[in-house]
Amino acid sequence: MSDKQGINLTDATTTDSLFSKPVRVGVLGFGGLGQAAARVLAPKREMLWVAAADHKGYAYDSQGLNPNTCIATYQSQGSVGYLEPTGTLSNHSIQELIEKASVDGYFLALPNLPNTFMASVARQFMQAGWQGVLVDALKRTSAVEQLLSLREELQAAGITYMTGCGATPGLLTAAAALAAQSYAEIHSVKITFGVGIANWEAYRATIREDIAHLPGYNVERAQNMSDAEVEALLDETNGILRLENMEHADDVMLELAGICPRDHVTVGGVVDTRNPKKPLSTNVQVTGRTFEGKISTHTFTLGDETSMAANVCGPAFGYLKAGISLHQRGIYGLFTAAEVMPKFVQ
CATH class of the missing domain: 3.40.50.720 (NAD(P)-binding Rossmann-like Domain)
Structure with missing residues (x-):
């Protein structure tokens, strides 16, 4: 630099x-x-x-x-x-x-x-x-x-x-980087998000990117889905998307910052496309060992009233x-x- x-x-x-x-x-x-x-x-x-x-x-x-x-x-x-x-x-x-x-x-x-x-x-x-x-x-x-x-x-x-x-990546990644400073060794960073929106059509691209993380889907398939196909999928799930072990750049960003290897980072969450209320509280949990040998977890939770x-x-x-x-x-x-x-x- x-x-x-x-x-x-x-x-x-x-x-x-x-x-x-x-x-x-x-x-x-x-x-x-x-x-x-x-x-x-x-x-x-x-x-x-x-x-x-x-x-x-x-x-x-x-x-x-x-x-x-x-x-x-x-x-x-x-x-x-x-x-x-x-x-x-x-x-x-x-x-x-x-x-x-x-x-x-x-x-x-x-x-x-x-x-x-x-x-x-x-x-x-x-x-x-x-x-x-x-x-x-x-x-x-x-x-x-x-x-x-x-x-x-x-x-x-x-x-x-x-x-x-x-x-995420972003606010929660930065919080994880700060929380990591309490520890001599980071064991895991777990990011869990809850998103609530009243109407998926207001965030079409974002929802398609989320769909791409579902089992059986990828970026190309999600990109090529018509609005009717997205709506049909959401009808099947009652408007809920449950996402686990996502390919989220929090992992490479924390690795680049020297916090922990990328395989120590997991990201997942729940998106409700029919209700502005969050289905769960968005948070990041950083678990590690202090220099005294204690194992502990820091949790940073976003207020439920803050929107995506x-x-x-x-x-x-x-x-x-x-x-x-x-x-x-x-x-x-x-x-x-x-x-x-x-x-x-x-």
Whole structure:
């Protein structure tokens, strides 16, 4: 990791000096997560939401986009490209937005279907010569590993990329990394999540990614399922998806951070697609041996009232702010939620 501007990273640097004006933020993907991201950004003083893209178009306004009008336009017409006067319809929305918009950092609220999609988006940014901060909420270990293979290219391109920065991986991975400090040896990290949503159609891509983890399913099969097929599956399960031993990037992220081997990490949970109430409390349990030889378990539990969107978007923008701090110091490359502390966005 290089300090290209020669700044001593041990020097105290205030938030005010790094954020003398609002950070211009874009959101790629405008489904349930992207729309929630827009609402999370609305009251923030340190970040200004100026750009959004979906698969049919994009919207850009250097003075800031209005979440309510963008969401209403998307829900009524299927794309922010229809937004007047700042929208543009396009079959190459991401590429065109990168080239047109002046944006400091993007939250990639994109469906990672196929599994190579996020890495291909990162390449688009590099090929366009764009420099700034990217943050994602990737789930799968194999998807994060693809980005890990791009570390040197991202660094050379002047991009600071924060990966796995949602809830899990993300918030719970970071909590596990902190909890691990009490121990001399980590025996296990067990992440269990409960998600409740009133209507699966509000988070179609997320639910398809979850279905891909079910026995007998994979990414390709889930991606190719029609909405009717998804609904039929949910009818069979009464709207409940029970997920065990998922391929979740918490494992590789904790391994990279030197916490424990990836086979010590397990992730699973329950998703209720018909009820906003969580079917169980989301938590991470870190079990280990202290230097005195005691075996103990730390448990960090999220409040049941916090939604999936709150637990994904909040950390994502906290990590985006941390990434901006790194980028302004000339520190580029790929980082995970287990390596860097997020900064709270005012």
